Amino acid sequence: MIHSHAMRRAFHCTKAAGSSSVGLKQVLQDLIPQRKHDILELKKNYGNVKIGDITIGSVIGGMRGNTSMFWQGTSLDAYEGIKFQGKTIGDCQRLLPKSPKDSNGKGNFLPESMLWLLMTGEVPSIEQALHLSAELAARGRQLPDYTDKLMSNLPSGMHPMTQLAIGLASMNKGSEFARKYEKGDIGKNEYWEYVFDDAINLIAALPQLTGKIYSNIVAGGKPLGQFREDCDWSYNICSLLGMTSEDSCNRQNLDGKQSEDFVNLMRLYTGIHVDHEGGNVSAHTTHLVGSALSDPYLSYSSGIMGLAGPLHGLAAQEVVRFLIEMNVMISSPQSGREIEQYLWNLLRCKRVIPGYGHAVLRKADPRFIAMLDFAKARPEEFAQDKNVILMEKLSEIAPKVLKEHGKTKNPYPNVDSASGILFYHYGVTELLFFTVIFGCSRSMGPLTQLVWDRALGLPIERPKSLDFKSLGALCR
Ligand SMILES: CC(=O)SCCNC(=O)CCNC(=O)[C@H](O)C(C)(C)COP(=O)(O)OP(=O)(O)OC[C@H]1O[C@@H](n2cnc3c(N)ncnc32)[C@H](O)[C@@H]1OP(=O)(O)O
């Protein structure tokens, strides 16, 4: 039954077939009818096929191992790590278009190329990637004035992630989807078009919003750089952070090479943090909130609030704090013995080692390795940085300690282990800010899914819950 013709069709005929249109929305428009048909067929013919058993352990254990979400863009294997539409990070590095302005061709792919891949399942041509990049730049020129004013008036000292969630939620005032829905102007089949427009507008606004948040914390809200419509999304994030040698105040006096490297670090970081299949807190939250037909701004603002938890995205800030504090306490970042002692003290105090462990992965996170490789490829830049040396040394020591400690299912480094410290190296030293950059990247995966959720007509999410008495009754 599983190998029937209809089943094979449902899984194999949904590719974009290399659409030549340069407009992402047009390509989706062409793809949707077939996929919608396929999902309806799947539901009709195979709706009762069993995927797994739900145990009491999973109900009271954070739903671990409970495979119960539909997610199209990425999938996570415990040993191989993340795949973006079936492609590893290495595949993406080889296949996805880069910026033509990249001076030596060794830069990272554009996150815009990744967004295209996630949305369509196809590697974009350079024309398609640049068209999307230009579209984002045109839509992201400025923040809506109400959001800009609101952001200028937030209390000083407010956590940057709270600022991001507020800024995004405020943009719901301009939501095309919410406006059309309220007027009763659209039918179910058209939802995705307005969700798509909102999603693209939201992603486009992130460089300005991120720049505004950073300037709020370091420069009293004064602009740190200029937005350029002829530049890509990551470049604009960097210049609005004041972190490019041209087009910004160049806060850290980066030379041309460092500035180019920083932009490539941003492209790498924001290119690989986009998604981690559906079950992680930020993605799942966005999908859940969106299932109530909350618009993309509200949905992703909720996702950001989840990303702001220290067991999830906020670990990026915790790792940097941890490395800096440890370096003050030990005689050298190479001292394995002192690092080991430091970790045991931490574990005895019942604290977690930030940047280690994972709910699904059971090996070192390939995203961590990609970030580490970025540093290794630039020895003249990083060889003397004792925080980076410690980050690398820790990745040898901490797994041994965690294995001996015996509780952690995955004793290896996760993505947050390496990322913040590389930004810190170039001079973004405001720890609380790192997760905002994560939030820029993470927009792409969950918002892609939100567009597909509406295109496929998926319903409101509403699992059933059980109380203690009912669980007890099941045991008897
Ligand atoms: C982008 C991301 O979200 S990546 C994750 C970022 N978060 C971190 O780096 C924070 C540190 N890590 C952790 O807290 C966890 O490993 C998580 C949240 C990532 C995964 O949680 P779980 O799936 O519950 O992990 P696991 O099943 O291995 O937990 C078993 C036990 O090991 C402990 N443990 C897990 N990781 C660690 C760690 N890094 N240090 C110390 N103890 C740990 C858990 O707290 C738990 O203890 P308990 O039984 O006393 O409650």
Ligand SMILES: O=C([O-])CC(=O)C(=O)O
């Ligand atoms: O998958 C997870 O649970 C956490 C994670 O690494 C991510 O969201 O990037």
